[in-house]
Amino acid sequence: MNNKAKTAAFTGLCIALALVLAYVEVLLPPLFPAIPGVKMGLPNIVIVFLLYRRGGVTAATVSLLRVVLVTLLFGNAMAFFYSLAGGALSLVLMLLLRRLDLLSPVGVSVAGGVAHNVGQILTAMLLLDTTELGYYLAVLIVSGVVAGVFVGLCGALLIKKVPEKLIHNGK
Amino acid sequence: MKKRHLRGDILLIGGLLLAAAIAFACVFLLRGDGDSVRVTVDGELYGVYALSQDVTVDIRTADGEANNRLVIRDGKAQVETATCPDGICAAHYPIFRDGESIVCLPNRVVITVVTAQSGDAPDVIA
Incomplete structure (x- = not known):
């Protein structure tokens, strides 16, 4: 098998994994029942893992395709735009922080989780032409931190434990 | 580490x-408590309702569909039923503090608590 095929297969595997995690998240009870719309961001485990073990390009590809596919499966057109904005902001920030090397994977994941929430709220403010959603920001920062720590710990475990052979097979 | x-x-x-x-x-x-809620649909003002009186309002969007039912009870406002797929607005806790809001993204409905003193709600319907 050549390298291109290997890359495609590996990326596809990661997207499938992210989709399954997104599905699991739909099944789980909400984090804060009083404030709906707050999610764990489990697919971000895959993104954080890729960021450290495979590089930014694969992480970005998986992140983008995940947003498109999750919207097709579980969401609506409106959700697509704020998911995309949240995902993009989160990814750019995580790429940057990974490069700066000031944080552990847990810190990077926390920053990514909070950026995801903030990106979504900013898009919602823009689309609805209202600043009233600012009220949500505090809640979303806290939930982003909680989710980010959990996601980061899972990601850190994978970054440490997954054997190199699985990621760069035979190279 | x-x-x-x-x-x-x-x-x-x-x-x-x-x-x-x-x-x-x-x-x-x-923030103090607000005295009424302002409802906007698609950015347009739909109505202002006093929190002091119990009332049920079916919020109709441009196509005439009653998509969200707003209920004011005991000085608090909440969305009782909604047609949107996620039901996020219907699950939101009741609001009464100035500036609090419930948002239904799919139906583009925003419900915000306001106070008449702040000049936000000069004409109180209902």
Whole structure:
């Protein structure tokens, strides 16, 4: 098998994994029942893992395709735009922080989780032409931190434990 | 874990939680209770309803569909039923503090608590 095929297969595997995690998240009870719309961001485990073990390009590809596919499966057109904005902001920030090397994977994941929430709220403010959603920001920062720590710990475990052979097979 | 990484993580998480705490304090301590709710559909004013009177309002969007039912009871406003797929607005806790809002993104409905003194709600219907 050549390298291109290997890359495609590996990326596809990661997207499938992210989709399954997104599905699991739909099944789980909400984090804060009083404030709906707050999610764990489990697919971000895959993104954080890729960021450290495979590089930014694969992480970005998986992140983008995940947003498109999750919207097709579980969401609506409106959700697509704020998911995309949240995902993009989160990814750019995580790429940057990974490069700066000031944080552990847990810190990077926390920053990514909070950026995801903030990106979504900013898009919602823009689309609805209202600043009233600012009220949500505090809640979303806290939930982003909680989710980010959990996601980061899972990601850190994978970054440490997954054997190199699985990621760069035979190279 | 590297020492530098641990310090960075603690600073980041501490800073974020502090920012959230300040934002919470602003919302819950500085804001008084509102006296009415303003409803907008697609950015257009739909109506203003006093919190002092119990009332049920079916919010109709441009196509005439009653998509969200707003209920005011005991001085608090909440969305009782909604046709949107996620039902996020219907699950939201009742609001009554100035500036609090319930948002239904799919139906583009925004319900916000306002006070007449702030000049936001001069004409109170209902």
